[in-house]
Amino acid sequence: xxDDTENQSPIYKKWWFWLIIFTIIAFIAMSGGExxxxxxxxxxxxxxxxQIANELEEDHEDRLDDDNDPNSxxxxxxxxxxxxxxxxxxxYRVGDEIQPGLYRSSGNITYWARLSGFSGELDDIIANGNPxxxxxxxxxxxxxxxxxxxxxxxxxxxxxYEGELRTKFSDGTYIVGKDIEPGRYRSNGGxxxxxxxxxxxxxxxxxxDIIANGNSxxxxxxxxxxxxxxxxxxxxxxxxxxx
Numbered sequence: 001x002x003d004d005t006e007n008q009s010p011i012y013k014k015w016w017f018w019l020i021i022f023t024i025i026a027f028i029a030m031s032g033g034e035x036x037x038x039x040x041x042x043x044x045x046x047x048x049x050x051q052i053a054n055e056l057e058e059d060h061e062d063r064l065d066d067d068n069d070p071n072s073x074x075x076x077x078x079x080x081x082x083x084x085x086x087x088x089x090x091x092y093r094v095g096d097e098i099q100p101g102l103y104r105s106s107g108n109i110t111y112w113a114r115l116s117g118f119s120g121e122l123d124d125i126i127a128n129g130n131p132x133x134x135x136x137x138x139x140x141x142x143x144x145x146x147x148x149x150x151x152x153x154x155x156x157x158x159x160x161y162e163g164e165l166r167t168k169f170s171d172g173t174y175i176v177g178k179d180i181e182p183g184r185y186r187s188n189g190g191x192x193x194x195x196x197x198x199x200x201x202x203x204x205x206x207x208x209d210i211i212a213n214g215n216s217x218x219x220x221x222x223x224x225x226x227x228x229x230x231x232x233x234x235x236x237x238x239x240x241x242x243x
Contacts, residue, residue: 101156107150110149111148131172167183197214
């Protein structure tokens, strides 16, 4: 009896062995191709990320435009106080159209009034004035409105305001320690009808803000103290620091 084991070919020489191998390779290749089709290409992922970033940036810019647009439906006209730091003459609602705070006039403002209402009656006037030169007025949170007339604007005075200190000045309202130096001043005689001056504890325009005042038909000496908040003068007086 002849032993056939020596005549048997190795398994890798069998045709069916290679058929199985090629089948497995083809299956793996097809599976890898499907995964590549499903997976994200790195370049495409980067493009998508950039597109999203651009869309977010555009949306943010649109929101900023809406916030700055006074007619935007998001804002609701009159629902929020204006962030403007200046406004023209006219009548305004405090807290809706203008912010409360300290304001300085620019131009030729001939009249101003802080209002508790809009009936037009005298009882609605909290305080008022006919300024000579530059006016400074504190509009308070409790005020309903503010009105002024003439040709000019009101400019918001920030907390960090730094003025130019003077030792000589004429008609107007000044912040002590920022617009004028404290000290002892002498005035000239003023105009035909003399002049007027006030040392101020505040700028509300109310009588209680007046620390001291006087009418000057001849030269006058007034000491403006460091503790004074302001000084107001009218009537053509010129004040010069003497010590």
